[in-house]
Amino acid sequence: MAYPYEHRRGTRVLSKYFGDWDAVRIDGWIARGGYKTLKKALKMSQDDIIQVVKDSGLRGRGGAGFPAGLKWSFMPKDGGGTNYLACNADESEPGTFKDREIMRWTPHQLIEGIIITSYAIRAQHAYIYIRGEFVDVVRALNGAVVEAYERGYLGKNILGSGYDLELTVHLGAGAYIAGEETGLLNSLEGRRAEPRLKPPFPAQRGAFGMPTTVNNVETLASVPHIVENGADWYRQWGTEKSPGTKLFSCCGHLKRPGNYEVALDFNLKELVFDLCGGPPDGREMLAIIPGGSSVPIMTVDEIDCDVSYEGIEAAGSFLGSGGLIAMDNSTCMVHAVRKMVDFYAHESCGQCTNCREGTAWLARILRRIERGQGREEDIPLLLDIGANMAGKTICPLSDSAAVPVVSSIQKFEHEYMAHIRDGSCTAVR
């Protein structure tokens, strides 16, 4: 079966074997060139691997876009204690479903990336922290881990190199905040997934008090391609500041929702209207959220930009996780924002007052506006609460919760006013 989201204008590096059942198991993966790069990497020095990843400009795909090679270079090299790699497979940012696709179609692509990265940062144990809801993905991943052990790609003295690595798939149990890297570390240690104050950063004091690198699934899956083909090859795509390709999970009101991989200088409008086919027939596109529910909402007029980190930022939003949410004119904006805020209110870990109370208040006020019981003062009140939630807390969840509220009021205030003044909704049904 051809992968349904294949498009002639996409660039398939990570997603090349999505839809190919034979690529899931290790023999099929090796037949497609898998684990060749691992053999090459184990003959390279750790510093050379870090350098090529630095030169490639690969940026973290979990949302923050931090340069991967630079992050690795913070790990201590002396080898005194244990270093850890934690692969962040918690994927719970609403609108994001790309890591799931990498893991279910190409689990060995991820495992190869994890082994190479672990070797480069001198880690002795790697954990894949995967959200517990991903039952089918866990089965695929566990099967792949067993295969990798059986072939000698994991365990003691990997491929005769003298390098030892253990890999453990660790299931979460339902908590969005476990996706925040220090929340993840607490959760891995058997605690509530409450984010920690930084510094110390994970590279200084991470899992079990030891130096730890946390990277997203897509970041790690990109590593074998870069080590195999070099930094210049990777830089044939994208821009100076955003090299390479990226998966966009596209959902909402689209003719062809799904995961599309494009070069990072691809045009956002074309992604929405050409690859995803635009809104269903008879509807008009209203708004786009390009990078998961934590980034500002864009009006459809604002999306003629490239999808690079800096391109989307200049257009007023962020690339984030690449979870694109499309809303057409049948959307009630107040309802959609309320849904997103409900999520943050539910997922706030409660450590910071501004976040715990702010999210609850936003949700309550939005609910009454949605029901037609809002007041005009509610708009400045929402903005005021939002302002008090930004930049004042242990982790950025609090900021994220205010983003859809503030950006939607800036761009769609008339929709709020229709609810407040007339008890009506501008959505076209």
Add this chain to the structure above:
Amino acid sequence: MSDAMHPAIVSAQPSQRADSDPDAPLFEGEYKDRFEKMLTRYPEKRAALLPTLNLAQEVRGWLAPEAMARVAELLDLTPAYVRSVASFYTMFATRPTGKYLIQVCAGIGCDLCGAEDVTERLLELTKTRLGETSEDGKYTVVEVECLGGCGFATIVQVNDQVYENVKAEDVEGLLKELD
């Protein structure tokens, strides 16, 4: 050898609905082996807490106070600590659920594509209210946050089975398939 028995594999299936004898020891036979293996994968005992709770839920179907107390004992933790961690995570069931735990995604992606209609239809056909178990003990319908499949909306998960692209009109067939 099943994957679960491989020395490196520690993950349990907390979404499975087992109903073992509540008076039997928590982990016996294969489960005891799996629990002991969990301890070898972490430098500290406490780190095995989530996997152990997942395993306990795989065995019992939910986490009764006695099961959590037993987990505490096994990991040298206090029962209060175990409860405080377990209650933080939504997947740990601290109440028994129906034979079929039906989770409907209420995230923004599915919501835009009609998730509320799916939930409504499910409640209508199972004759339950949200979060409650039907009188015959068969169904518990709950709304959950984004399940990571937003492009294939609506996502419905029944125990450990994931259904994609569910529309309100598919619900009747889906329920029939369960029986």
